[in-house]
Amino acid sequence: MxxxxxxxxxxxxxxxxxxxxxxxxxxxxxxxxxxxxxxxxxxxxxxxxxxxxxxxxxxxxxxxxxxxxxxxxxxxxxxxxxxxxxxxxxxxxxxxxxxxxxxxxxxxxxxxxxxxxxxxxxxxxxxxxxxxxxxxxxxxxxxxxxxxxxxxxxxxxxxxxxxxxxxxxxRRGPGNPAELRMLPGLYWHRITEGSGYSFFDDTWKVAPEADRIGYRFRGGKKLEFVDREQPFGAGSDPSNIVDGCYPYGSIQVPGGTEPIVLHRDAVSGGGYFMLGTVISADMDLIGQLQPHTPAKFVEVTMEEALAARKDRQGLLDTIRASFG
Amino acid sequence: MKTRYSYGGDEHIFVEVDEEMSLEAFFKSLYMTNSVRDAKMDGVTEICPANASFQIKYNPDVIAPEDMLACLQDIEKQAVNADRSLDTRIIEIPVFYQDPWTHETLMRFRERHQDPNVTDIEYAARINSYDTVEDFIEAHSASPWFVSMVGFVAGLPFMYQMVHRSKQIEVPKYLSPRTDTPKLTVGYGGCFSCIYSVRGAGGYQMFGVTPMPIYDPNQETSYLKDFMAFFRPGDIVKFVPIDRETYDRNVAEVEAGTYEPKIRPVTFSLDEFEKDIDGYNKKLLEVLQ
Known part of the structure; x- marks a missing residue:
């Protein structure tokens, strides 16, 4: 059929x-x-x-x-x-x-x-x-x-x-503003302390460029980089790194301006620094965000990330059980 | 080299073997990722070597993040004894430099380029102090290249030039990425050359195209019947400049299923290579004669 x-x-x-x-x-x-x-x-x-x-x-x-x-x-x-x-x-x-x-x-x-x-x-x-x-x-x-x-x-x-x-x-959907929990890391040390604060303080908006590869956000303050001599092979922009792997959910910010969260059809690697990764429990929520939706990034620890993961699995178990 | 570990959320560990690119960093990354693969650990779902770093994706319900991290740190301790040689293959890749298709594309995106008044290859030749584009093409195609990463999109190789660092070509990426790149474009960004496996967005400077498909999801291409992506980390590449006539003939051969890429098995030793780069390359390239 x-x-x-x-x-x-x-x-x-x-x-x-x-x-x-x-x-x-x-x-x-x-x-x-x-x-x-x-x-x-x-x-x-x-x-x-x-x-x-x-x-x-x-x-x-x-x-x-x-x-x-x-x-x-x-x-x-x-x-x-x-x-x-x-x-x-x-x-x-x-x-x-x-x-x-x-x-x-x-x-x-x-x-x-x-x-x-x-x-x-x-x-x-x-x-x-x-x-x-x-x-x-x-x-x-x-x-x-x-x-x-x-x-x-x-x-x-x-x-x-x-x-x-x-x-x-x-039935869970994102709130408004959507809160996306993330674990700072990867190349977090590339941005200044002040930019670290503004990244979490600012309310971002989902940009029209949001698809299965990644979701772009705009509207927050431009990130400032810690000065350094660029490592060999990285490229000249301070947001460049020697091309490496991109985790699913990783947040890259080319030029320090617009964060992009990679999703299920992610490009597997490239030359932009990433400042952390959206936790696995919140990846589903990103898929339900429309362009122009306000969103905030929320810092969590690994313990909180694992607890959120467990919560999410608990919800799935509850749904399974309800069908008998 | 100072290895740096970072959690990528609750499902990845990202390991930067070195901040800067070198074959030494690549070999350490390759050794560590091979060790993880050989250990066949429960819960590990993706093992991705990159140029000077690597990434492991794992299920934290099966292996706790701190245990995964400790395991990688143990592997690193053994990496000091790592064998820095590799049984691999050397492949000849024909390149039609300054072709009409990348030219048409680069002209459409001039406002995103550092120097809108010249082409990508003219710009790259100038900033790398080559008098002419022909000299630059000679430099790009004379030395072998090491595939130090496969990724970005399906089957795309990142290639590292096997010459002394002082002679390595370096170019910036476009100021802002293009929304279009012809399929099989030979590109350049930072210290890496690449071949775009599919048409799409891209930020690397564009030098030419190869007639040889490197990714075929339908696996109809004669040499991609075993697997749809051609390149593996550790492959060695030699570019060969071709003209329009040869390009057209190669494309027709690919379509007829008669094109056979020139591939030879080789053993690469990083220690021998570093002792005498020019002499080693000469020997390496002899197998293609």
Whole structure:
């Protein structure tokens, strides 16, 4: 069975939990930017948590089903409609062969996850079905969906029915301003003490240049660098380093002006200093930030980062348990 | 060299072997990352060597951050005895310098360049004190290059010039990155040459293009059937200047599936190399004759 793409939305891609193991060759993890939302959507339709689903950014696609299926939409608040009739988000609903799935305008968040019972059955490439568009790898022909595409669907487990939902208390989105917890480090010592304070004090705004590779922020004060003679091979700008690896979530600030937080399709390395790394527990939240959203960076310790990680896993366990 | 350790959030450890680039720092980084790989530690998911640093990604639920750190520090203690030689391969990469495609692209981004009135290669030749672009191309293509990192985007090699530091080419990156770079552009930034594996954004100066694909996610290219990315850290590269006619012929051969890159196995010894750089390079390049 297949899904026919009638309208592609803005940038709709096939994503699962990603493709670890190839970052040393510049091939990033990819996968859902909001991993918890992907897992929840899959659980709602009886899939493995890591099954491939569709990630729709800002605007939903229109899809036509050629066979009956169970569907759930999680993540961003983008109300799904079956032949024009609205359905609840974070709740499984049935769709019949010949019916179409479309979406209302985005109300909050940035990325909706559309899980279909059986999962999107595109070929597995290097262990994953995720799309890495920059490398034309994985997903459907290595690119975002286009009108006219046909997506194969796997066999449904048949374990879940209509009306299974994630309780509202368990749906997490970013606050306003969004608070992104980060562990200072890497090349933090390159900026002055004063810039260290202003970086956390300032309220930044998500810039329009925000995608799966990274999120850019602007509006805070320019960072001042500690004077030094640039090391051999680093390049002449004080924000340059000898090209090294970039952690996922690392915050680079080219020229000291606009921080960029690398995300799931990260460039794996380069020559800009980084002042720290957003903790794993808050990476999902970044994927739900719209351009112009105010955001603050909040300093945490490793202990706090690990506690936040545990919290996040606790939330996932609670969601799993609620389905029995 | 002073090794510096830093946590990259709760899932990475970043290790700067040295602030500045050298093959010595690269070999220590390679030794340490190989040791981590050989140890087959539970919880380690990515092992990424870079030019003079490296990064480990791990699951802190499986191995605690402080244990991961302690383990790397133990490995560093053994690195003093590290074997500074490497069984690797030397590869000939044809380059069409001053090609029309990078020229068209660089003209579109002149306002982001240090010197908008000249081309990237003219600028690089001048600031590195070469009288002519031809002399500069000779310098860029005569020495071998060491692949000291693969990354940024899929399969992109960073290459370090194997000459005495006083002779190394150095150029700044664009003042502000371009939003476009032709696929297979041979670029330069800092002390590194690179080959852009895919079309996209970039900040390196652009010198030419190679007809030889180095990344093919569909694995249709004859020499990329085993794996989609061509380069590995430790590869040695020799650039060979080609003209338009040869470029077009090579492209046609790639498309016909008959192009075979010239690759020879070599052993590289950093200690021997450092004793007599010119003599060592000469011997190294002989295998390509």
């Amino acid at each position: 297949t899904i026919r793409v009638i309208q592609q939305g803005l940038a709709t891609t096939v994503q699962d939990l990603g493709r670890p193991g190839y970052y040393h060759l510049g091939i990033p993890l990819s996968g859902a930017m909001d991993r918890l939302a992907l897992r929840a959507a899959n659980l709602l339709v009886g899939n493995d948590e890591g099954a491939a689903a569709l990630e729709a950014v800002f605007m939903g696609p229109t899809l036509e089903f050629t066979q009956d299926a169970l569907v759930a939409v999680s993540g961003a608040e983008m109300v799904p409609k079956v032949d024009g009739d609205p359905r609840e988000t974070w709740t499984s609903f049935a769709i019949k062969a010949g019916q179409s799935l479309s979406f209302e305008f985005l109300k909050s968040g940035a990325r909706a996850y559309i899980a279909v019972s059986g999962g999107i059955d595109v070929p597995v490439v290097l262990g994953s079905r995720s799309t890495y568009a920059l490398g034309a790898l994985g997903g459907h022909e290595g690119r975002p969906l286009q009108a006219g595409d046909e997506l194969p669907i796997g066999a449904s487990s048949g374990e879940k029915g209509e009306g299974v939902r994630v309780a509202e208390a368990h």
